[in-house]
Amino acid sequence: MAYGFIGLGNLGGHLAASLLREGFEVVLTDIDPALGQRHLADGAIWADTPAELATQCDTIITCLPSPAVTEAVLAQFLPAARSGAVWIEMSTLGRDDILRLADVAAEACVQTMEAPVTGGVHLAAQGKITVLAGGDEEIFEAHKPAFQAMGDRIFHMGPLGSAAVIKVITNMLAFIHLVADGEALMLAKRAGLDLGQAWEAIAASSGSSFVHETEGQLILNGSYDVAFSMDLALKDLGFAMGFGREFGVPLDLAGLVNQTFVRGREAYGGDAQSTQIVKLLEDLLQTDLRAPGYPERLE
Incomplete structure (x- = not known):
């Protein structure tokens, strides 16, 4: 075929x-x-x-x-x-x-x-x-x-149509996890912890997530290179917010994350890597989240 x-x-x-x-x-x-x-x-x-x-x-x-x-x-x-x-x-x-x-x-x-x-x-x-x-x-x-x-x-x-719903749900969760992971890593950094050790500890804990274990490494490298843009993130979050209205589900966290990505696009442009959303917090606090030994791209 x-x-x-x-x-x-x-x-x-x-x-x-x-x-x-x-x-x-x-x-x-x-x-x-x-x-x-x-x-x-x-x-x-x-x-x-x-x-x-x-x-x-x-x-x-x-x-x-x-x-x-x-x-x-x-x-x-x-x-x-x-x-x-x-x-x-x-x-x-x-x-x-x-x-x-x-x-x-x-x-x-x-x-x-x-x-x-x-x-x-x-x-x-x-x-x-x-x-x-x-x-x-x-x-x-x-x-x-x-x-x-x-x-x-x-x-x-x-x-037909059911896969569109679950795909948007999975992406919505990924963007929520991404913003949360940035906040968690920043807490570790400002508390004086070794970021590499903190990443490992989170990955081995009940607080871990697929996003932490993958995109978290790109944050620590500083490349943010996940090959997915701010514009695409906002497209998917827009779909999620639409489903929330359609099905009568208040999406408080998704709504906050959507607003964060709007700010991210304003700051870095729609073609910027979606993982750069964490850079908003880095720039605000003038504190980077770098640690040695993490890859520029995931293999």
């Missing part, structure tokens, strides 16, 4: 590479052709446009930065898509977005499955990211081998 893959950025490039590594035939395209060079060396086929890609594949995967980009790319490949083709959307969209766009795809006789991923770019590079799928169970089972090539924990969350 040939998979078309559109979007070779920080995340998509690794997901496409995982498919190639596991022996899948992959046709690629991206607005930046340079991003596909390493994949071509591994046997991928290049298509100049999403429409050209759609003529060569029965399954088209997209991994793109925003709902607006997804919608624009969908409009490019749908007219050329084969009747009965499957579109797998691996970007993080709102539930209303994926349901609306699935209706558009259905008008072109294209079926839709959502499969956003979570765990970070470093796990995508290892083929160990978590895949959160939503949609028809028969389609899920048909493409489960491809999901297993890209990730090691695969969840079928239910009908």
Whole structure:
């Protein structure tokens, strides 16, 4: 089965590479052709446009930065898509977005499955990211081998739209944990503790989290290089706040963290690393959170 893959950025490039590594035939395209060079060396086929890609594949995967980009790319490949083709959307969209766009795809006789991923770019590079799928169970089972090539924990969350909800929930928690971890590390630093030892102690405690154990290292290095931007964080937090209103759940912590990220974007720009949100506290107190021996990027 040939998979078309559109979007070779920080995340998509690794997901496409995982498919190639596991022996899948992959046709690629991206607005930046340079991003596909390493994949071509591994046997991928290049298509100049999403429409050209759609003529060569029965399954088209997209991994793109925003709902607006997804919608624009969908409009490019749908007219050329084969009747009965499957579109797998691996970007993080709102539930209303994926349901609306699935209706558009259905008008072109294209079926839709959502499969956003979570765990970070470093796990995508290892083929160990978590895949959160939503949609028809028969389609899920048909493409489960491809999901297993890209990730090691695969969840079928239910009908279309359900994966969008859980993905936003996981990201909301990650951003809350990130702000909390910055505050915890700053307390340790201002109390005169060795930050490396403090990080280790927290990691071995009931207060640890996935974010502390991963992004916490990038904070201590000072690179903050998690390959995820302030703009993307605010997009996902916006989805979370929308779900809170829709389902009648007061999201007090998420609301505070959303405000913090608004300040972070104002201070450092929308393209800044989301992990730089901790720098707000460092700059306010003129106290850095550096410790030796921590990586610039997660492997």
